[in-house]
Amino acid sequence: MTKKEFKTFIENGPIFLDGATGSNLQKLGMPFGVCAEKWITENKDVLIKLQRQYIDAGSQIIYAPTFGANSIKLKEYGLEDKAVSLNKTLIEISKEAATDKALVAGDITMCGQTLEPLGDLSLEQLISSYEQQISAVDEAGADLIVIETMMSLQETRAALIAASNVSSLPVMVTMTFGDGGKTLYGTDAKTAAIVLSSLGADAVGMNCSAGPDKMLELVSQMCEVTNLPIIAKPNAGMPSLGESGNTIYDMNADEFAAHMKNIAKAGAVLFGGCCGTTPEYIRKVKDVLSKDFDKTEKNTDIGRYIAAEREYIDLSKIQFCKIDTRENAEIKDEIDEDEFDTIYDLLDDMEDNGQNAVLLCVDGNENPISAVKALLGEISGYTSCPLCFVSDNEDVLNYALKHYCGIAAVIINDKNRNFAEKIGKKYGACIV
Secondary structure (H helix, E strand, C coil): CCHHHHHHHHHCCCEECCCCCHHHHHHCCCCCCCCHHHHHHHCHHHHHHHHHHHHHHCCCEEECCCCCCCHHHHHHHCCHHHHHHHHHHHHHHHHHHHCCCCEEEEEECCCCCCECCCCCECHHHHHHHHHHHHHHHHHCCCCEEEEEEECCHHHHHHHHHHHHHHCCCCEEEEECCCCCCECCCCCEHHHHHHHHHHCCCCEEEEECCCCHHHHHHHHHHHHHHCCCCEEEECCCCCEEECCCCCEEECCCHHHHHHHHHHHHHHCEEEECCCCCCCHHHHHHHHHHHHHCCCCCCCCCCCCCEEECCCCEEEHHHCCEEEEECCCCHHHHHHHHCCCCHHHHHHHHCCCCCCCCEEEEECCCCCCHHHHHHHHHHHHHHHCCCCEEECCCCHHHHHHHHHHCCCECEECCCCCCHHHHHHHHHHCCCEEC
């Protein structure tokens, strides 16, 4: 499926996704603690039966169970060298289940390790792992890619960058938000939608974590900042432990469908279920929305924002705090000495000076790559304000935009015009 074909497909919405896979497979005999991806390849009939039940209930897109089949996650089971073969086999199983009655999505999620600087995993290693997985599901015949249950915006960026590097398939992205409307790493729904839209996602939204009643406001917020189709794939309410130690959810299929009707009115166009849902939930949602669905028309200027991991601002309202090592020898020397006192002082004074974004240039340093790497780590940990980069060095600009967890602005001048706009477009930056 091409991106253009996906757009046409969505225009005929509502579109119905599948529901939970893992929790239902456990009910059907999959043991706890095993590598689910490997177990499914050895018990494929169980998955095929479940996925055909979803299709019979109305699912137009089913998620292949490639969820944790990236090489980093598979290393926990000693199966990292099986990543390619597992992904291809799992896509083939889901295609057998679909029998051309539904589209098959290659399912991508978090790797289970923490990125630098909080952990030891580099962004390059993560992108490479995602590239391997996405190439495998693409080659196996997946119709599209879905990146789901993401709690880290930087990991989500890595998966989207990997997808753009190795595949032309459409990509849907859903993040998981907690009770406060933010991900585990502090990203709110609007910021996530801005960043993911700019990086080339074809649909964005949320899955897991809560029931549809908790997602209503988040869907509305995303609709304010993006024209992309919005996805809602909630749990069957809130979980609790039953008497036998099993997990039960507090929302039945009828309640679930009633709340999904409200989510549709808020602007979502793709609907499915996550933990605790079954084919009956999808059937009820389809019954409700097939009878009553009015697509919400959006006309949002999605190019008007820049965003850090935890904050976004309107481009028309930018006031810069300037950190430029070409003009400030004190800052240049401090960076070279791994000291940042002057920079901290500038950042501390931003609010008093009416500044809401940081303009960063390290072209004055002898090793600008090292300098921008150090500054990204320090500034991102010290302030939530978005960044704007200016550099006459192609490698510096590429490194900065690739590693910055957000959507930056890039200043174009006569010296960088040949490469800055191209790099900026690749990473979704706003060109100033």
